[in-house]
Amino acid sequence: MLLTVKNPVANIYKKNNRNSEIVTQILLGEDFKCQKKIGNFFKGYKTYDKYKGFIKAKDLYLDKNKKTHKIISRECNLYKKPNKKYKLNKKIFFNSKISIFNDKNNFIQTNNGWVLKKNIKPINFKTNHFLDNIKLYLNTKYLWGGNSPQGLDCSALVQELLKFNNIYCPRDSKDQKKFFKRKISIQNIKKGDLLFWKGHVAIALSNKKLVHAFGAKKKVVIMGIKETIKKIYSKSKLPLLCVKRIKKL
Secondary structure, eight states: OEEEEOSSEEEEESSSSTTSOEEEEEETTOEEEEEEEETTEEEEEETTTOOEEEEEGGGEEOOOSOOOEEEOSSEEEEESSSSGGGEEEEEEETTOEEOOOEEETTEEEOSSOEEEGGGEEETTOOOSSGGGGGGGTTTOBBOTTOEETTEEOHHHHHHHHHHHTTOOOOSSHHHHHHHOOEEEOGGGOOTTOEEEETTEEEEESSSSEEEEEETTTTEEEEEEHHHHHHHHHHHHOOOOOEEEEOSOO
16 A cells, blocks of 8 residues: 655654654655554555655555645745745645645645745756755754754765755665765765765765765764765774765766
8 A cells, every 4th residue: 555644754663663763754745655554553665765664654644646846945834825824833844745736826735735836846856966955954953864854864865865856866875885886086076976984975065075964963064075084984983985976967
């Protein structure tokens, strides 16, 4: 059974227990393949990356409407009516997928409420470079298993940026390292290249700077490439393993 996420963001757990480790998250409008119901949870996987785990049944619903648009702002206010006076105490986030049911006064109506048109683009829209959206995540708190501007980890930052530009990317850094085949020397690194350590990934902004969701800083930060390599080795004794280039940008 294929169900859709109805809340702004939902946790996917390692076990069917809300106190279990959060392994990833799934955003509004994304689909989850339910294989088995266990108590208040569904066991299954995200359709986008086949990431397995358990999700609360209350976070899902059957939605047969085609998702035609996506959210392009960091977070987007919801309104009960197409008027700014009727703002709800609820937001949806960057990369969420939505259906459109109505259009009025610079607002569009979704399953969850009305949003301003300026916050959406067609589902196939992409920027010139996947890093064009990095400003939306700067200073976002580091959250293990997180996938939203409320909190995310290093590999989710890579995945969400690429996903927005319709480039497939696995969820975990170890799988990203395997998936992207083209290896680059550190001397030839350029914007968009991925730097891998054991259990960590960063994205080059240039041949001197990178950006990553860095646990040691507890947020998404821009740092020097040489500085980061030294810092990670001095702190964890982990050397830079490789640099990979994404073929399709």
